[in-house]
Amino acid sequence: EAGVAQSPRYKIIEKRQSVAFWCNPISGHATLYWYQQILGQGPKLLIQFQNNGVVDDSQLPKDRFSAERLKGVDSTLKIQPAKLEDSAVYLCASSRGAESEQFFGPGTRLTVL
Amino acid sequence: ELKVEQNPLFLSMQEGKNYTIYCNYSTTSDRLYWYRQDPGKSLESLFVLLSNGAVKQEGRLMASLDTKARLSTLHITAAVHDLSATYFCAVDMGWAGGTSYGKLTFGQGTILTVHP
Numbered sequence: 617e618a619g620v621a622q623s624p625r626y627k628i629i630e631k632r633q634s635v636a637f638w639c640n641p642i643s644g645h646a647t648l649y650w651y652q653q654i655l656g657q658g659p660k661l662l663i664q665f666q667n668n669g670v671v672d673d674s675q676l677p678k679d680r681f682s683a684e685r686l687k688g689v690d691s692t693l694k695i696q697p698a699k700l701e702d703s704a705v706y707l708c709a710s711s712r713g714a715e716s717e718q719f720f721g722p723g724t725r726l727t728v729l
Numbered sequence: 730e731l732k733v734e735q736n737p738l739f740l741s742m743q744e745g746k747n748y749t750i751y752c753n754y755s756t757t758s759d760r761l762y763w764y765r766q767d768p769g770k771s772l773e774s775l776f777v778l779l780s781n782g783a784v785k786q787e788g789r790l791m792a793s794l795d796t797k798a799r800l801s802t803l804h805i806t807a808a809v810h811d812l813s814a815t816y817f818c819a820v821d822m823g824w825a826g827g828t829s830y831g832k833l834t835f836g837q838g839t840i841l842t843v844h845p
Contacts, residue, residue, distance in 0.1 A: 647831055658733075658817050658835030659772070672832050707771060714831035715823070717762070720772040 618642065620721030622708050628727045634696040637724045641689065641710030647671075649718060650683055650693050651707040659707055665691065666714060698728045731756045733820050735836035742808045742843050750839045752801040752818035761801045762819045762833065763792050772817065776803075808843045815840050 621640040629635050641648050646667050651659035662681065664671040667688040676683070680699070685691040695702055705725050709718040732755040742748055752761070760779050764772040776785045778794035778801060785792050789812065791804045801818055819833040 649831065649833075656838075658819070658838050659833075660835070661832055664831050711831065717774055717777050718831075718833065719774065720764075722771045 620708055620710050620719055622706075622721040622724055624724060625722060626725050626727075628729065629698055630729050631700055632697040634694065635698055635726060636692050636694045637706050637708075637726075639691045639693070639708030639721060641691075641708070642719055645710035645712055645719075646688075647711045647714050647716070647718075648685055648691050649709040649711075650691070651709065651720075653705045653707055653723070655704070662693070664714070671714065695726075698726075700728050702726060703728045731758075731820060731822055731834045733818060733834050733836040735816075735818060735839050738837055738839060740839055740841045742805070742841065744809055744843055744845055745807050747807065748805050750803040750805075750816055750818075750841075752803070752820075752836055754799050754801075754820045754834075756799075756822055757796075758799070758820045758822045759796060760821045760823055760830075761794050762821070763801070763803055764817045764819060766815045766817065766838070768815075775816075805841075808841075810843050810845065813841055813843045 648665045650662045653659040662676045663673040663683045665685045683693045705723040707723045708721045711718045734753045763775040776792040781796040783794045789806045794801045815838045817838045819835045823830045
C-alpha cells in the first residue's frame with residue numbers, strides 16, 4: 617500500500633511571500649492531519665480533517681494559515697504571508713479514523729529567509 | 730492543557746547496554762504512541778498502547794503504559810548502533826480526556842546515540 621505523499625519536499629521563500637503544500641493520504645483514510653515540526657521539537661498539530669470537514673483547527677494561526685480538503689482526499693496547506701518563524705517541517709499524516717494509528721508522510725521542509 | 734514530558738532528552742549509550750526512556754503526561758488519557766524519527770526523515774510508528782498495563786515488544790524495544798501514573802516507558806535492551814534516532818511519545822487524550830480522538834500531543838523527543 618502506498619504511503620502518504622507530500623510535495624514539494626523542500627521550499628525556500630522570502631518572508632511575506634506565499635507558499636502552498638500538498639498532501640495525498642493513504643487510500644481509504646478518512647482522517648487527515650497537518651503538523652508543524654520546528655527543529656528540535658516534537659510535531660504540533662495544526663489541523664485535523666474528517667473527510668472534508670474540519671475536526672480541530674485550534675492551533676492553526678488563522679490569520680496567515682489556511683487548509684482545505686475539498687473532496688475528502690487530497691489536502692493543501694497554505695501560508696500567506698510567511699514569517700521567519702514559519703521555518704519548519706510540515707508533516708501530513710492520515711489514519712482510517714480518528715481513533716486509528718496515524719501514518720506520516722515524508723514532510724515538506726520550509727525555509728523562510 | 731495537556732503537557733507531555735520526556736526524559737532524558739539526550740541519551741548516549743554504549744552498545745550492549747540497557748536503558749529506559751520515560752514519558753510523563755499531565756491529563757487523563759487512554760492511548761499513547763511511540764514514534765521513531767531518523768535525521769531528515771519522517772516519523773515511523775513503533776508502538777500503540779491502548780490500555781492501562783499494556784506492554785508491547787518489538788526486537789530490542791519494549792513499551793509499557795501506566796495510565797494511573799500517567800507514565801509510559803520505552804525500554805531498550807542490549808542497544809545496537811541501528812537504534813540511534815530520536816524517539817517521541819505522543820498522547821491522545823481522546824474521550825477519556827474530554828475531547829475527540831486524533832489530536833496528538835508530542836513530547837520533546839529523546840535523541841538516542843548508541844556508540845560501539
